[in-house]
Amino acid sequence: MGQTNLKHALERKYALLAGELKDKQGEVAKIQSLFELLPTLSARTQRIERLLECAEELLKEIDPAWVPAKVKAVRPNVHKAPVGIGRISKTALDVMRQAGVPLTISEITDRLLAQEGVGEVDPQTRQRIRNSVDSTLRQKAKKNIVAHDGAAFARKWNIVSRH
Template sequence: MSHLDGSIKLFAPEYDLRTIKSKRTNTRNQYFVKGEAQRLTLDVMREAGKPLNNLEITAQLLERKGIEATEAITARIQKNVFAVIHRLEARHIVREIDNGAGVMKWEIV
């Protein structure tokens, strides 16, 4: 690390090294391997044959994976499902359905 600091100081002696932020690392979800949450989410939505909300999808994923549905785990998986749904929506694979009750429901396009 000191070599990197020295290199920066060599090219920009006035640069304040304390302003460099550390690189953020993502922690992987321990319940799903890469891509599994998306595949399972799409499977659940396909098999349901009707629009589902985030909590319904989460409950199905917990059941399929055999994960105990504690409040903390459910919240964590639900957050993951929400991210998956929004990535799928951006790719025009799913769309939001307005059911008039204020709850977002999703269906496969």
């Protein structure tokens, strides 16, 4: 009986360690990809600093009383698609064309992720992609997309062929 408990405890510990290893390997890969971006980001940072200096000089030329502290910095709107996914709407439509049968938004999202070679994504990212696919289909619903009866995300969609 003692060996069985020991075996279960070791298997549980093994599973925890294997999960932690997978998590840490993912973090390492993410950090390494960030290091690859460093030269590009540094160059862009220097360019932005130079542009700000020039704009500041022009604004002071126009209005000598102008003070940079009066201007609040605004972050640009950046699309948060996972790495490897380009335009979600175009890819979703490609997935639907390839399928040739009506699909739910979840099915389209799953196929989109598989087609783009994106592995596991966190639930929030998956939901964002799902929402983007849903938004795309709703926008194009009267043009070349048809929605079949069903409730919200259970509704099936397909592309109307124009021959």
